[in-house]
């Protein structure tokens with residue numbers, strides 16, 4: 433039997449047919465076009481699933497279930513996307529609507545939860561029972577796996593790790609609060625920090641980066657060429673990431689923390705200083721319960737594989 437995993441993003445709908453060994457044997461990706469109604473987007477999710485099945489020479493009769501990873505707050509028990517701002521979805525019963533078309537069970541969880549589950553089943557967290565995945569992208573996403581299962585809390589509203597406090601009365605956050613970890617540790621935040629540093633030090637090569645086009649990779653590239661202002665920004669950024677991770681270590685003592693998102697492609701450039709910070713700042717310092725800290729492995733596939741596995745886990 434096979435399972436279908438759907439990673440519903442603000443930009444793309446990525447569908448994979450996943451086998452019992454958590455391998456994606458066929459896939460289809462279509463643009464979300466999120467300005468449309470939820471019904472239209474859900475119809476395209478179904479069509480993309482059918483395309484992926486056809487490519488594999490399969491039909492829905494070969495599948496046990498469909499799993500969906502969606503952004504925002506997802507109530508897994510009710511199968512409802514409660515609130516996803518980048519889709520403009522509020523209380524959308526996506527599992528019921530997609531289930532009507534295919535007649536097999538449909539499960540739902542938050543996209544970062546699915547990615548954490550995917551990495552645990554088939555990626556960098558294989559063999560670990562307790563882990564946290566942090567995605568450093570436009571925002572800071574979090575997925576918590578406890579004893580091999582997603583931990584999402586009451587009404588699946590938890591694991592919003594990016595919206596834990598780093599600085600009281602700090603930078604404004606997209607959620608309306610000030611000083612969230614996300615407002616310091618996201619890729620967006622890094623770009624903002626770099627532009628602020630460029631203003632202070634116009635001789636820095638950072639001042640050649642433009643607000644409209646700057647990416648996190650640009651900031652790392654300038655730092656790698658030895659620009660001292662850029663190096664200071666990157667060092668401080670790693671400390672922001674690591675300070676939030678230290679909070680997680682003190683709260684949960686996971687065996688493993690994985691970093692995902694585009695920034696994790698910097699590899700040891702960020703992992704080494706982050707490990708050092710956590711080891712010297714967590715409770716008990718070097719004698720404390722220091723987790724393995726590594727980069728996620730599966731990229732966007734983690735969300736598809738984790739979504740496909742939802743039925744097996746719940």
Ligand SMILES: [Zn+2]
Nearest residue numbers: 595605607612
């Ligand atoms: Zn926030």
